[in-house]
Amino acid sequence: MITFYPGPSKIYPQVADYAADAVRQGIVSLNHRSAGFMDIVKETVRLLHEKLDIPADYHIALVSSATECWEIVAQSLTAVSSLHPYNGAFGKKWAEYAYKIKPPVSLSDADVLCIVQNETSNGTQVSMDTLAQFRRDFSALIAVDAVSSMAGVKFDWSLADVWFASVQKCFGLPAGLAVLVYSPSALKRAEEIGENVHYNSLLFIHENFSKFQTPYTPNGLGIYLLMRVLQQLPAIDLVDEITKRRATDWYTFVEKEMSATPFRLLINDPATRSDTVIAVQGDEQEVANVKKAAQQKGITLGNGYGAWKSTTFRIANFPAITDEEIGTLTQFLRSYQA
Template sequence: MITFYPGPSKVYPEVEQFISEAFASGLISANHRSEVFMQLLEKTIADLKAKLDIPAGYEVYLVSSATECWEIIAQSLLIDSSLHIYNGAFGEKWMEYTHRISLRTSDAAFGLNETLLMDRSAVFSRNELICVTHNETSNGTKIPEDFLLDIRKKVDNLIAVDATSSMAGVVLPWENADVWYASVQKCFGLPAGLAVMVVSPKAIERAIQVGERKHYNSLLFIRDNFLKFQTPFTPNILGIYLLGKVMQQVPAIEQTDKQTRRRAHDWYAFLLENGYELVVENTAVRSDTVIAVRETKERISELKGAAKREGITLGNGYGKEKDTSFRIANFPAISDAEIATLKAFLVKMAAY
């Protein structure tokens, strides 16, 4: 099957060979306090920072999932409250989960086609954590390019960003936020079960100020271990190995970004030319990595059924758009030939 599901999505084909190499090397049976594991973790983080152009002062931790990052942030970085700025299901879920832990959340929901602008009249508590979803997987939107910079210029608050559908697919403005996180089953082209968390010196200062050490995944406990290239729990060693191997093979993020944006431009033009309706009408907030197409429930069922018969998996709709959309992943691991196959299918189906 050719999969365009937006997570878990297609893994790089080389991963099959990497798994065999990992098994043959004995690394996946290594003790996670051993020298061989610590060398693996150190090199993986170094390669990740180099390929994604992460600032030198930012630290990288590997955890189980983006959902776990919600928990880490809520436990270890909140003082007053968190403000969640979102327009879709995953941004809302982040807020709801944080509220269960801290009971101190507020929201600033905005419309699907709204070009998000910084509210110049907004007043923030100095200790309020601002939470933003960079790409909303559920509906195929993204925040405007300068939005995080705009917040940075106005306030000195800590900013956390869910970049699950964009990290490793596009260039990220790392220094315009303090915590970035993403699971690897999307733009990283890897199997699920691992997440990358990128943390600024300012966020580390906040964690020290909060001083929370009650959980196995408390940020300070994670950091204590990662500074020694260890982990606070038995890690997904195979996932870490595969992440390192993929980081060695992929081009620099600037090159990947160009490919992602070019493909997104081509996808949007193609869909409109062939009579498909886009969920996101505002071009300024259309995601480059997850493309959402609007159809009737009956038509979606027809399209997905026909695609499956031809060996193609389309993404379901999600959240409010669950029954009236399907989604197409535009992730780096997907090949041009696979994209051409899907486009040929959609052209054929447009005639029916």
Template sequence: MLNFYPGPSKVYPEVRTYLVDAYDEGIMNTPHRGEHFVQLSRSVVSSIKRKLNIPQDYYIFFASSATECWEILIQSLTKHKSYHIYNGSFGEKWFQYAQKIRPAAEGHQFDLNEAMPVSELQISSDTELICFTQNETSNGTQVNANTILNLHNRFRDTLIAVDATSSMAGLNLKLIKADIWFASVQKCFGLPPGLAVMACSPRCIFRAKKIAERDHYNSLVPMYEKMLNYQTTHTPNELNIYLLKRMLEDRPFIKGIDQHLTDRAQDLYTFFEQFSDFKLLVENEEVRSKTVITLQANEKLVEDVKKRALHHNLRLGNGYGPWARNTFRIANFPAIVDEEYEELKRFFLHYYA
């Protein structure tokens, strides 16, 4: 089965070997307070920074999912409110979740075919955290580096947090332009679900220590204190951390991966533009995602495409949120090789050209 679902998506085939090695090395029953895990954690942190171009003074943390990161950040970095900028379901969910913790949280919704309207944002001085999704998995849009830079320059005194779940480990993100970046590993990392990676700037940690929130098992200050010794507040997903270590060791630097995905995304967009029965959901090329391609058609055709593809051992992604019934999505993640996309193209040319 060729898996183009945008998460959980295809894992790197080497994971099979990594799993056997993890068993043979005793990773699955290693004490998480022991030296073996500490050395593993230290090695992963070093590799993440080196391979993903993360600033050396940023702190790396492990959580269970990007959704848990939403919770950690709202609990530990806000006493009053956050501000959420979104154009799709996952950014909106983060906003809605924040409101449950801090009812004063505010949001600004913009259209999927427009760039984030930085100049229009009315963010009050008592806002403690600005939140947005760099790559909106639900509709296949992205916020580019220049927009993030403009946001950073306009609101320099406010912490900025970025959900990069469908782009971290796939795109060469300019992490220095925001304080917090996080992602689950079941997408561009090419690993099984159950682990998230979060990178935090020194300014973020300073703010967390000033607020000093310690009410939850994954409050940011205790997480920071534990990671000073490369440990976690809880028993972590040691197996996935080991898989992350091995994956990073075997993958090229992020700059090369970014270029490959960028070229392949352009090729896929060009390919699908030739079909009259489908159209690209995101019409504005400037805001199209490089890692999630979303195609729109009538509901009957969308259902037919997904069923027919599955019959030919091709798993396409369902639509999501408001676009659940009239779109399908195709992941452009590093673990999926070029020949698999050629097989996907042959399928569409045979049945829908």
């Protein structure tokens, strides 16, 4: 089965061998305070800096999920309230989740701006140019949910103070781990707030990761697999080039080669279209039919999500997906008769 589901999505095929290595070598049985495990954490952090071109003064921690990162931002980095401009389901969920922890008493005094860089639900994204405008206009911290784009496209990390992503999308790994990147300014804010009463308080996390340890027993297998995948990956400049070329090809394909079908791109503005999640719309029955037909051909298309659940299907454009698999899907879509 070929999957284009936008998360959890296709994992790199080498992951099976890496997991077997972890079992054979006893990696999965290492104590998380042991020197051997600390070496794995240290190397994983080093590789994240190197392969994703993360600035040397930005800190990195590994946590359970992007949802946990929402919680960390709310409890450890928000003094008054957070501001959440959004245009999709995940941005809305982040706002709702954050406001349960830190109710929005005074949004005019918001001290954290929370942006979903790539909105998986509808295939939109916030460009680096737009993020730069936010940076100019907002004087406090900026936190970015980059779940569907980190490790798939290149970021200007200086445009935000917190970036985070789960690994089940562009990293090509199983779910259960997230990468949290935070600036010196974010750490300073955490120190000023002084929130240190939770197992996942940022200060407690930082204290542990400064020693290449974790504050709780972690997903050791996931961290090892992340290290091994990072070792095989090219630099983000090349990954970014490939991702954006493929995205251009996908949008051209849907606009031109699918013009005689009942399907159209959900997002009309090219400037706001995602590079990593392509959303295609049609009426409810047509969408159900094409997904069923694809499944019969051994291809899994992504379901729609939220308000677009029944009237869209989504195509992941993640690095682990091969050109051959893309060719199989485009051939199917060319020949598909509604």
